[in-house]
Amino acid sequence: MDIYSQIKKIVSLSLEKKKSTYLRGDIFQRSISTKNGQLGTVNTKILTLRRLLKRKNIFEQNNYSSRMKSTGSLKIGRVVVSATVILLIFVCGGRDYALKKLQEIEYFKVTELSITGGSVLSEKELRVMAGIIAHQTSLLGMDTEKIEAKMQADPWIANAMVQRNWPSGVDIEVEENIPLALLLTKTTKGTELHYIDKKGHTFILLAPGGNIDYPVVTGLSEIEDELLRGAALKEVLIFLNKARRNDPHLPIQSLSEVHVTKEGGLVVYLVDYPFPIFFGNGNTKQKYGRLVEVLKALYKKEKGKDLISAVEYIQMDYLQDKVLVAQDGQG
DSSP, rough: OHHHHHHHHHHHHHHHHHHHHTTTOOOOOOOOOOOOOOOOOOOHHHHHHHHHHHHHHHHHHHHHHHHHHHHHHHHHHHHHHHHHHHHHHHHHHHHHHHHHHHHHHHGGGEEEEEEEOSSSSHHHHHHHTOOOOOOTTSSSOOHHHHHHHHHTTTTEEEEEEEEEEEETEEEEEEEEEOOOOEEEEEEEEEEEEEETTOOEEEEEEEOOTTOOOOOOEEEEEGGHHHHHHHHHHHHHHHHHHHHOOOOBBBBBGGGEEEETTTSEEEEEESSSSSOEEEEEOHHHHHHHHHHHHHHHHTSSSSSEEEGGEEEEEEEEETTEEEEEEEEEBBB
């Protein structure tokens, strides 16, 4: 018999010994009789019954207190025994052996796994990524930091937090990298499209069959000056994050392309209309607000036709605080 089996036997015997004292004092016997061996007159019987009931109540109160103390002692005893068992396993078998045996305890094996925060990745994909298997993985010895690092290694995961929910549950909360746009870059192999987040960080290459329902940022990789490229990216992000609020006249879904010129200026194209919208350099936040007002007016109909259908181009930096809307070749 190995040390683990011996300890299990010791624990079992200890608990049985505790239980044997649980109902101590439960048996109460008393006989009451008169001189002639009978219960006497009716009045005597009534008095006798009253005395019996009174004694019974006192006994039950005392017995209840005794049981409560016994139950409390039993709980404390179990804690002490459990701590002793763990210490004995550790001393006799070493840390690794102790951890292995503790992980075999069914009570601490995962039965509930909660995952929140996923939208791009399915719950099934996140479960596989975490590597936690129901009724096999134990909370004892589970390395939560290792699981978090493993999940965050996936380009779609920005942050992951894994918490034990004792005795047999695990809660996982993930924060995904949410695409804001697609960034077109030129490489020695040709052109590539990467997803970028709201901070402008590229986090994954667009795979065949991937979601392309995002505005495409072009021209940025062709700017050689690093400072100018950084400033242009900042203006692009200001514009896209404003559009992400989905104003009904200029939601992000209505944007087809945001082109960056070599001078760092922005040119915006809509999905439904081919004309360019020249933003120029700087003041993008204010220009966005003006463009919303311009489009609100252009979407109105005149003689049954949308005014926006006749637009040739829109120039947001025509003059200070002025916008130029060119229609049918006329300003």
